[in-house]
Amino acid sequence: MSRLIKEYKTINAQDDILLFPETADNLNNWTAMITGPPNTPYEGHDFKLYISIPDAYPNSPPMVKFHREAMPHVNVNYETGEICLDILKGEWSPVYNLLYTVQSIERLLSEPNADSPLNLELGILMREGDKTAYDSLVRYYLQRQK
Amino acid sequence: MKVRVKEVYPIFAWSWDTYTESTDLHNNDPLHNKYPNKINNETYTFLKNYRNDIDDVCGICRVSYNGVCPNCKMPGKSCPLVVGTCNHNFHYHCIYRWLDTVNSKGLCPMCRQEFTLKPDVVINAKHTQKFMELISKNRERRLMMEREERELNDDLNMDEEDEVTRDAIDNAAGATEAWTQVPQDISDEEEDMTYDDPIE
Numbered sequence: 001m002s003r004l005i006k007e008y009k010t011i012n013a014q015d016d017i018l019l020f021p022e023t024a025d026n027l028n029n030w031t032a033m034i035t036g037p038p039n040t041p042y043e044g045h046d047f048k049l050y051i052s053i054p055d056a057y058p059n060s061p062p063m064v065k066f067h068r069e070a071m072p073h074v075n076v077n078y079e080t081g082e083i084c085l086d087i088l089k090g091e092w093s094p095v096y097n098l099l100y101t102v103q104s105i106e107r108l109l110s111e112p113n114a115d116s117p118l119n120l121e122l123g124i125l126m127r128e129g130d131k132t133a134y135d136s137l138v139r140y141y142l143q144r145q146k
Numbered sequence: 147m148k149v150r151v152k153e154v155y156p157i158f159a160w161s162w163d164t165y166t167e168s169t170d171l172h173n174n175d176p177l178h179n180k181y182p183n184k185i186n187n188e189t190y191t192f193l194k195n196y197r198n199d200i201d202d203v204c205g206i207c208r209v210s211y212n213g214v215c216p217n218c219k220m221p222g223k224s225c226p227l228v229v230g231t232c233n234h235n236f237h238y239h240c241i242y243r244w245l246d247t248v249n250s251k252g253l254c255p256m257c258r259q260e261f262t263l264k265p266d267v268v269i270n271a272k273h274t275q276k277f278m279e280l281i282s283k284n285r286e287r288r289l290m291m292e293r294e295e296r297e298l299n300d301d302l303n304m305d306e307e308d309e310v311t312r313d314a315i316d317n318a319a320g321a322t323e324a325w326t327q328v329p330q331d332i333s334d335e336e337e338d339m340t341y342d343d344p345i346e
Contacts, residue, residue: 002207002209002216003206003207003208003216006208006209007208056247058206058207059206059243059244059247059249059250060247060249090249092249093255093256093258094205094206094240094244094255095205095206095255095256
């Protein structure tokens with residue numbers, strides 16, 4: 001818990017990523033806003049992340065999700081918003097923090113990984129190497145939400 | 147003027163003897179170079195950085211090395227700092243709790259090498275013993291996992307081999323059957339056809 005307070009203090013000074021606890025008196029649920037990286041179909045869109053901190057944090061990774069039906073991405077389950085990322089599972093280390101986790105997810109947007117698809121539709125397109133179709137389908141999903 | 151000392155309050159301070167970035171800062175300090183003998187190296191560094199934010203912190207709890215892990219109140223031998231063979235330092239309790247999780251696989255959180263205590267850095271015997279037990283438990287766990295993985299792979303390979311041999315036998319059997327049966331089938335069909343044709 002004291003470590004989360006420390007993280008809260010340092011994060012306030014950071015401006016490039018919005019990361020804040022949902023309520024000021026409870027540091028177990030956080031929200032983050034990431035912006036779509038330039039030169040990706042996500043450019044110009046903002047995405048909300050829901051972070052919940054397990055009791056064993058930092059020895060267990062935080063649980064991070066996108067809003068349901070908001071993130072068309074090969075490593076994100078579209079219906080639930082669940083994210084498949086190694087550092088959120090077996091590759092977690094207690095020296096990572098919330099900011100690093102959110103930055104990694106932002107990087108995942110520009111570097112999708114076809115080896116562990118949670119979105120089969122996009123996974124098939126990516127395996128076939130059809131980047132144009134992949135990007136178009138992502139854009140279509142994003143457009144439909146507006 | 148005459149000054150009379152009425153009372154003296156001695157203040158003592160200590161810090162863990164680790165290599166930190168502030169050691170470097172101190173050695174480059176012009177004041178230290180000018181009066182190397184007047185200001186004692188360790189005391190100087192210590193007073194400058196005593197439980198300060200610029201001091202190096204434990205990577206797990208983000209509290210200064212000279213502070214305590216989140217569950218302890220008094221710094222000192224009950225909550226010592228441990229140094230790994232990989233030269234990464236953590237509060238004893240912080241690294242213990244991490245290595246006690248299955249997720250850790252017994253590896254250092256910084257460099258993912260196996261975390262073992264540096265032999266020339268001594269902490270109290272009870273802590274060392276408990277730590278060594280944990281390390282050997284992790285080694286056993288890792289060996290068991292490796293063995294399970296190997297057995298699983300062996301099983302998979304065995305299954306594949308079984309299938310291959312079974313397929314080979316099936317094919318061989320099928321082939322011989324085919325050799326003996328095919329001519330009969332054809333002749334049967336031919337016979338049927340010869341019977342059918344005249345009726346139509």
